[in-house]
Amino acid sequence: MSRPSARRELLVRGLLSLGVLAASAFVLLTSQPRLGLDLRGGTQIVLQTPPEASSDATDRALEVLRRRVDELGVAEPVLARSGDNRIVVELPGVQDPAEAVEVLGRTAQLTVRPVTGPGEVPTPEGDTLALGEPVLTGEGVKDARGAPNQTGVGHQVTVEFQGDAPGRWQRATGAAACFPAGDPRRRIAFVLDGQVVSAPQVDPSVACGTGMIGTSTQITGRFGQAEAAELALVIRSGALPVPVEVVEQRTVGPTLGAEAIEASARAAVIGVALTGLFLVFAYRLAGLIAVLALVGYAVLSYAALLAVGATLTLPGLAGFVLAIGMAVDANVLVFERTREEFARRRRLPRSVDQGFRGALSAVADSNVTTLLAAGLLFWLAVGPVKGFGVTLSIGVLASLFSALVLSRVLLRLAMPLLERRPTWSGLHDLGRVRTWLTSRGFALFGRPRRWLAAAVLVVLVALSGLLVRGLDLGVEFTGGRMIDYTASAVDASRVRAELVAAGFPDAVVATSGTTGVSVRTGPIDDAAAVRVGEAVDRATGGAEQVANELIGPSLGSELRRNAVIALAIAVAAQLVYLAVRFDWRLGLATVTALVSDVAVLIGAFAWLGKTADGVFLAALLTVIGYSVNDSVVVFDRVRELKRTAGRKTAYRSLVSTAVLQTVPRTVNTGIGVLFVLAALLVLGDGSLADFATALLIGVVAGTVSTVLTAAPVAIALEDRR
Secondary structure: OOOHHHHHHHHHHHHHHHHHHHHHHHHHOOOOOOEEEEHHHEEEEEEEEOOOOOOHHHHHHHHHHHHHHHHHHHOOEEEEEOOOHHHHHEEEEEOOOHHHHHHHOOOOOOOEEEEEEEEEEEEOOOOOEEEEEOOEEHEEEEEEEEEEOOOOOOOOEEEEOOOOOHHHHHHHHHHHHOOOOOOOHEEEEHHHHHHHEEOOOOOOOOOOOOOOOEEEEEEEEEEEEHHHHHHHHHHHOOOOOOOOEEEEEEOHHHHHHHHHHHHHHHHHHHHHHHHHHHHHHHHHHHHHHHHHHHHHHHHHHHHHHHOOEEOOOOHHHHHHHHHHHHHHHHHHHHHHHHHHHHHHHHHHHHHHHHHHHHHHHHHHHHHHHHHHHHHHHHHHHHOOHHHHHHHHHHHHHHHHHHHHHHHHHHHHHHHHHHHHHHHHHHHOOOOOHHHEEEEEEEOOOOOHHHHHHHHHHHHHHOOOOOOOOOOOOHHHHHEEEEEEEEEEEOOOHHHHHHHHOOOOOEEEEEEEEEOOEEEEEOOOOOHHHHHHHHHHHHOOOOEEEEEEEEOOOHHHHHHHHHHHHHHHHHHHHHHHHOOOOOHHHHHHHHHHHHHHHHHHHHHHHHOOOOEEEEHHHHHHHHHHHHHHHHHHHHHHHHHHHHHHHOOOOOOHHHHHHHHHHOHHHHHHHHHHHHHHHHHHHOOOHHHHHHHHHHHHHHHHHHHHHHHHHHHHHHHHHHHHH
8 A cells, every 4th residue: 555545545434533532532421321220220111901902002002101100299200102002111210010000000991871770790889889881981081080079078089071962971971960869870880990989970060861960070089088089090190091911010129130240340441451451561552542431432332332322231341341351352453463464574563454354254154143142032022121232332343443443543653663772662573472383383183083082071061950959040030029128147047938938938038248149939919019128127136138030931932032033033134244254164163163162161050050041141142252262263264274275284273373363362352251251240239240251251162162073073074075
């Protein structure tokens, strides 16, 4: 490339980087993050309409629920459709969702019916009546308000009609007025959800056949102020066109969310600091430039999250921290390729340009595989785990910009200094370890079947955990209720004993540290959940509820099915992509290693006795995307070596050389990710710690499986050809 064109390219890239960073800074200064309920505290309720309900009926139900939530006075509520027949309601700050569930879940199918005489339907007045066909429904109601009775005793509800309802009301009361006072047939019943809430007599002044003229009436009864206000709220919010069922309910205390944010922030700072120190140690000035690019990456990705209005959740924060570690991979790939080019050319500017070009295909392929997994998370996951898919996707795209644009600009700007002091760059030497490995002529795969035998043994040992201990599925997949508490001191055996005495012999108790305890039961109602809390109080001397999650059996079954579908699609998508980009044999070898990584991770969680919940699914799909990266880098090198090597060079020799040449990238990238995950594991708790544990196992398994599984399978398939 000529010097003028190189300068133009640098100018374009520099202006682009400056513009993106300036826009990111503007977004950071002018926007506030939108926190999910698991971070700011509150309640999330998922309501489901019947399967036969139309989409229009669900939309109308959503609008009715929106009016009811507005009447509850909750600040910044969020209501949204989820799928064909689900409605997600988020109520920030609501810690006791029982009242909200009661108001939201009632169908409020108000009907006005004439009384045909004595019968079997009870009334609040203590008698029983027989009712005729409805003459009015809730659709004719315009407004309803609670107010004190005119007698000064108790409260009443004033109902205002709309449309043709006043005419119907007049005819109904005119017919009832034809019966003498005291006759049950002179009464009009207001029926709400099948129950008579009031059955007043038509006023004696109303003439037969004339009826009550006007657009409003009063529902009288033995109402207190709160009862009248709630009844008016339900009536004026409108009738739900279809009944709704609560299939999921999550309540998180604000303390837990604040602790999660603090832990994630500390993990991010410490993880990035350790990763930065390692990069400077390994690559000197180039490593420092990579650290600056990482800072730019963090600013860009966080600003992008704010710009798109993404909701930050606990798994999403973990994904943001993880993506920082994964962003190191692209820089390491570029730096290692630059070192190779410099060893041949001894000209640093040209070597840097060739390093970026040579690493481009491996960087693109490895990031696409991660994006496939992140897209599946967003598509098939529910609740907070969706946030992980969003943050991971944005993180991957931002890391590409950071490594391929921002790092390149910074390196080019520092090039005059680096040319005068090549040893400062950290790109002048292939390194002793790599030189030693590649010069010894190791034949790693002289007997590939031995590697495969070792891989099969590892997988069998891991999967035996499923037979010996079984996989402990979380409530997301089984249905049930999970309640988390904190207390000054926790004794799991005492908590179990109190729960058995309270009538919950099947409850599963798990402790977290010395102050946290989780209780998992089958699907129980709110009253039973209160008894669970009382039992934990007795066992701990006082406990505070920090989270409460209820998953219905139908939703649990659906999530299990979606998890299997997500894993199957992830594997198939990786196979198709790799078959197109490389060769179907290399794609099949990589997917075989991927499946073994999944088996090892699931088996390890079974042996460790950890719960496989929605966050575990997020980690599993991330491992699928990440574990492919190492194989992609190795096979990309195999493809390159195959173009330059002679036909007589054995394929297994090419694979062996590719593995040895990419060892520095594997080690350096792995260390960067491990620093971040170790910080999450040490500083996080509960879901964060389990998430970090799963990814640590997956990262190690994904790295090892390239040698144990992917490379030997590729050699075996090539030999058969």
